[in-house]
Amino acid sequence: xxxxxxxxxxxxxxxxxxxxxxxxxxxxxxxxxxxxxxxxxxxxxxxxxxxxxxxxxxxxxxxxxxxxxxxxxxxxxxxxxxxxxxxxxxxxxxxxxxxxxxxxxxxxxxxxxxxxxxxxxxxxxxxxxxxxxxxxxxxxxxxxxxxxxxxxxxxxxxxxxxxxxxxxxxxxxxxxxxxxxxxxxxxxxxxxxxxxxxxxxxxxxxxxxxxxxxxxxxxxxxxxxxxxxxxxxxxxxxxxxxxxxxxxxxxxxxxxxxxxxxxxxxxxxxxxxxxx
Ligand SMILES: [Zn+2]
Numbered sequence: 001x002x003x004x005x006x007x008x009x010x011x012x013x014x015x016x017x018x019x020x021x022x023x024x025x026x027x028x029x030x031x032x033x034x035x036x037x038x039x040x041x042x043x044x045x046x047x048x049x050x051x052x053x054x055x056x057x058x059x060x061x062x063x064x065x066x067x068x069x070x071x072x073x074x075x076x077x078x079x080x081x082x083x084x085x086x087x088x089x090x091x092x093x094x095x096x097x098x099x100x101x102x103x104x105x106x107x108x109x110x111x112x113x114x115x116x117x118x119x120x121x122x123x124x125x126x127x128x129x130x131x132x133x134x135x136x137x138x139x140x141x142x143x144x145x146x147x148x149x150x151x152x153x154x155x156x157x158x159x160x161x162x163x164x165x166x167x168x169x170x171x172x173x174x175x176x177x178x179x180x181x182x183x184x185x186x187x188x189x190x191x192x193x194x195x196x197x198x199x200x201x202x203x204x205x206x207x208x209x210x211x212x213x214x215x216x217x218x219x220x221x222x223x224x225x226x227x228x229x230x231x232x233x234x235x236x237x238x239x240x241x242x243x244x245x246x247x248x249x250x251x252x253x254x255x256x257x258x259x260x261x262x263x264x265x266x267x268x269x270x271x272x273x274x275x276x
Contacts, residue, residue, distance in 0.1 A: 001191070001192055001244060001245070001248060003243045003244060004243050004244065004245065005243065006243070007161040007162075007242050007243040010079070010161060011079035011080070011116075011118075011159075011161040011242050013079075013081075013161075013242055013246065014081060014246055015081070015113070015116040016081040016084070016085065016113065018045060018075070018084065018107055018110050018113035018114070019045060019110070021084050021085065021088055021106070021107070022045045022047065022084070022106055022107050022110070024088050024091075024092070025047075025049065025084075025087060025088050025091050025106040025107075026047065026049075028088070028091035028092045028094070029049045029051075029091055029104075032051070032091070032094045033051070034049050034050060034051045034091075035049070035050045035051075035052075036048075036049055037049075037050070037144070039105070039140050039141055039144045040136065040137055040140040040141070043110045043111065045107055045110035046105070046107065046108060046110065046137060046140065046141065047105065047106060047107070048103060048104070048105055048144050048148075049091075049102075049103070049104040049105070049106065050101075050102065050103050050104070051096065051100075051101065051102040051104075052101055053067040053098070053099050053100050053101045053102075067099050067100060067101045068099070068100045068101070068152045068153070068264045068265055069100075069101045069103070069149060069150070069151045069152050070100055070101065070102045070103070070151065070152065070153055070154075070155070070260075070261060070264065071102075071103045071104075071148075071151040071153070071154040071155070071227065071231065071232065072087060072102065072103070072104045072105070072154075072155045072156075072157070072257060073104070073105040073108060073154075073155075073156050073157070073223065074086070074087055074105070074106065074107070074108070074156070074157035074158070074253075075105075075106060075107030075108050075109055075110070075113065076108040076109050076126050076127045076156070076158075076223060077109060077112065077118045077125075077126075077127060077158060077159070078109050078110075078111070078112020078113040078114070078115060078116060078117050078118060078119070078120070079112070079116055079117050079118050079159075079161070079242075080118075080158055080159035080240075080242070081113070081159075081246065082157070082159050082240045082242075082246060082249035082250045082252075082253055083157035083158060083159070083240075083253055084106050084107050084113075085246070085250045086157060086250045086253035086254045086257065087104060087106045087157070087257075088106070089250065089254050090254055090257060090258070091104075091106075095258075096261060097261050097262055097265040097266075098265070099265055100261055100264070100265050103148055103151070105141070108126060108137060108141060108223075109126050109137060112126075120135060120137060122135065126138050126223075127222045127223055128220040128221070128222060129220075129221075130142065130221035130222060130223050130225060130226035131215075131218075131219065131220060131221035131225070131226075141223075142226065145226070145227075145230070145231060146230070148231070150231055150232060151227070151231050151232040152232065152234065152264060153179065153232060153234045153235070153236070153260060153264055154224070154227045154228075154231065154232045154234070154235040154236070155235075155236050155238060155256070155257055155260055156222075156223055156224050156227075156235070156236070156237045156238070157238050157240075157253050157256075157257070158237060158238060158239050158240070159239065159240045159241070159242045159249060160200075160239040160240070160241060160242060161242035161243060162243075163194050163199070163239055163240075163241035163242070163243070164192075164194045164196060164241065165191070165192035165193045165194035165195065165207065165241050165244075166184075166187055166191045166192065166193050166194060166207055166238075166239065166240055166241055166252050167193070167194045167199050167204060167207040167208070167209060167239050168180060168183065168184070168207065168208060168209070168236055168237060168238045168239060168256070169209045169210075169211060169224070169235075169236065169237040169239075170208060170209070170210050170234075170235075170236055171210075171211070171213070171224060171228050171234070171235045171236075172210070172233070172234050172235075173228070173233060174233045174234075176233065176234045179234075179236065179259070179260045179263045179264065180208045180210075180236070181208070182259050182260075182263050183236070183238075183255075183256045183259045183260055184206060184207045184208060185259075186255050186256070186258075186259040187207075187252050187255050187256055187259070189255070190248060190251040190252055190255055191240065191241070191244060191248045191249065191251065191252035191255075192241070192244065193206065193207040194207050194241065195207060213225075215228060215229050216229075222237075224237050236256075236260065238252075238253055238256050238257075240252050240253050
């Protein structure tokens with residue numbers, strides 16, 4: 001697969017009509033029995049979509065069984081359209097593994113998408129605002145997250161315009177079975193993997209970065225740090241390479257989410273976790 005060669009000083013790829021994409025997500029979610037909640041009053045495009053697995057399993061009486069709880073978010077950077085397009089495709093396909101509860105935020109930065117740029121309309125990088133939230137979007141999102149239960153795994157979908165291929169971050173401080181290897185193995189069929197030994201200044205192995213970070217020591221928190229601290233002990237940040245065609249980036253993120261969900265719904269097949 002050839003690089004586009006046009007994202008040299010920043011993202012210069014396609015812009016998407018985010019209102020239309022989010023509208024499609026809502027229509028698909030409602031059609032398949034999901035709950036739709038407005039997280040932020042204006043713009044009304046920051047939504048929390050939830051799919052309770054108990055509605056979809058045959059034996060609804062087995063309430064004591066713990067369904068894996070999955071959180072998926074994307075669209076926090078307004079110049080990364082592949083994530084919202086990927087979750088739209090997943091919602092429309094509605095081919096989720098049985099028995100998983102899903103919380104999904106399809107777009108966390110609608111004003112950024114209106115400008116095709118990373119930050120929101122006020123110039124704030126929302127993915128640095130989760131320690132002491134100030135931006136209205138982050139304040140509303142954190143308030144919503146605090147009303148939700150804890151999650152078994154969190155998937156944050158991004159793009160990186162500088163990347164040489166797909167890569168992901170795994171935060172797994174308790175050494176849970178890792179989903180990373182399975183995701184990369186499946187992804188490699190649809191998108192090049194960044195096999196650099198150093199990515200974003202961190203050691204990497206076959207597109208996997210396992211940073212040993214203590215959020216308490218960091219002044220600016222991305223969403224993943226809030227999730228790791230308050231909601232989950234296993235988080236992934238997936239980074240699709242913007243300098244490859246948009247359909248490949250979307251396919252990569254779709255495949256990554258599908259692989260993670262399949263793996264967590266059948267935990268016997270997981271690779272052994274690694275302490276970091
Ligand atoms: Zn991003």
